[in-house]
Amino acid sequence: MNAKKQRPIIGISIGDINGIGVEVTLRALSDNRVYKSFTPLIYGHGKVLTFYRKLMSLEDFNFTQIRSLDEIQHRKINVINLMEECPEVIPGVETQEAGKMALEALKAAVNDLKEGKIQGLVTAPLNKNNLNSAEFHFVGHTEFITEAVGAKDSLMMMVDETLRVGLVTGHLPLAKVSQTITKERIQQKANIFLKSLQEDFGINKPKIAILGLNPHAGEDGLLGEEEEKVIKPAIRELKDQNKYVFGPYPADGFFGMMHQQKFDGVLAMYHDQGLIPFKSLAFSSGVNFTAGLPVIRTSPDHGTAYNIAGKNIADEGSMRAALHLASDIIAQHQTEEIEA
Secondary structure, three states: OOHHHOOOEEEEEOOOOOOOHHHHHHHHHHOOOOOOOOEEEEEEOHHHHHHHHHHOOOOOOOOEEEOOHHHOOOOOOEEEEOOOOOOOOOOOOOOHHHHHHHHHHHHHHHHHHHOOOOOEEEEOOOOHHHOOOOOOOOOOHHHHHHHHOOOOOOEEEEEEOOEEEEEOOOOOOHHHHHHHOOHHHHHHHHHHHHHHHHHOOOOOOOOEEEEOOOHHHHOOOOOOOHHHHHHHHHHHHHHHOOOOEEEEEOHHHHHHOOHHHHOOEEEEOOHHHHHHHHHHHHOOOOEEEEEOOOOOEEEEOOOOOHHHOOOOOOOOHHHHHHHHHHHHHHHHHHHHHHHO
């Protein structure tokens, strides 16, 4: 099979089968217009899809089970069974068996992504508490995939049609944020951000806003020294390199006055500083994109949501957007290759 002569293949790791991941995946793929530009390949098990198809009354949802990528059928939904025995599906319940399948799906999908057998990966949410800690000693998908593909660094970027937020520090306790933020780290993340905006989103001269760490962006040192000693020097050096970076801005006023609309991206200092405004503005359509990798990976911006799993009420908007974004970035890269 020569994937380059066919539609690109986007893998979907099934995540925790007892969370809402399978529901939002099936609902997103139920409209075949979603995948008119790519071929979906779900890493999991056909019995899981059959369970949720019945639960959700999706009689018209059809899929093809394959044993290897050599058997993939374009213009159809493909499922590759990763385990002979499918774990019992118990919506809303955390089980070790579901964790095992989630990890097997993720490892298989990432391996195929590294080898170029699939052109993009969308990861459905998993629960780190039921994963084998000896195999998954990471705080999230982002860190696992970054190491797996051999990247030195990456950027957790939250993406919506009108808003992109990157994080200097991601899954880190708040008490450790200040000591982790250095001039070099800010510059590294800003450079990944700027490069991604150019190469992944096709923005010729991207400009990003950089937020301060402290209230009122430190208020000239009155409310903290990080802005004066670390953040402002990082911004000055980036500007000296002709990078379009601006700030530091107080986070509350910045989003309160909708200044994000003036920039191609916003670089936040820590997780909640960036994700609270992002999810307030774009929760049902936001996507988690890992920038800076040699591969394309997106995911919906929510977790397993055990409390609503199996109730057929989960909103598939974020999963649909994650599929579209992965497809769009693949197309952007292909356009750049043709122009080059």
